[in-house]
Amino acid sequence: MNIGSMNNKGIEFQLEGDIIRTNDFVWTAGFNLAFNKSTVIDLGDDEWMASSYDSRLRHVVGRNFYTFYLRDYYGVDPTNGDALWRAKDPDHPDDESYYLLTNDFNKARYIYAGSPEPKFTGGFNTSLNWKGLELSVFTEFKTGNYVYIGSEMRYLNADGQQMTMNQMASALNYWKQPGDTGVNPRPIANNSTNSYNNTSTRWLQRGDYLRIKDITLAYNLPQSWLKKINMKGAKIYFSALNPYTFHDVNWWDPERGMEGMGFGIYPHTKTFAGGIELTF
16 A cells, blocks of 8 residues: 655765965865654554565664664574573563573564664765876765674674685674673574574664775976977876775675675775876
8 A cells, every 4th residue: 555654854064165376286175974763653454564685684663764674683602602582571570671682593582683774874075286297186085884794694604604605704703601791602503593584683783984095196298398298288097986985894805785685795806007198
């Protein structure tokens, strides 16, 4: 049925101008920041409905348009290396601050675990020009969102369940002795404990990143040189596109689209290019 309503509220801000401007040297800089908050207002007679994109995402009244709905992973049992899950406390079934710990995946509770929608997006750009020599830098960032990498990690960091597949280097950071914490569960050949399952918060990570989109260094030959050969302009340049991204997502690239999910997403291509532009 064509039902439901949603609200979006946001602010965009941009500032740009000259920092220094002289006859020989010009330095300009710019900054932009955007905020948007989506809220599901009404879903007819329902409080939530599953997303058509993936069952691990929901549309929930009072929450962002997309909200992750996942089993609640706690960590590793330091005594034996088993995966631990938060289960509902029967005495407080509707209060998430109360829970019991279990190593039984089937008893793990489901929780609303954040949204792929960023709180802020923006960027910074600057350029310097000195006697024909130009340096420009453009960056972008996103913060406050979550991304889900379980579709890949269930195969590439599988705690022994995928015996025939290559594993990520991070799979080596697993429980080895009593007292180990902050590590992966101990690997078990043909693991049947569901510690690697792709419906849990184990694979939910903050998607914050800062990406250097473009760095370009160029030199414009002096007009006094060009007049002698009847040219209007000549520029030599070198550019680096997407040379580096600062992030903590355990994947090549932190960007996973509006839904914060995907499978085997190819990272942004790094491109290094140079050339000469001639104008007659």
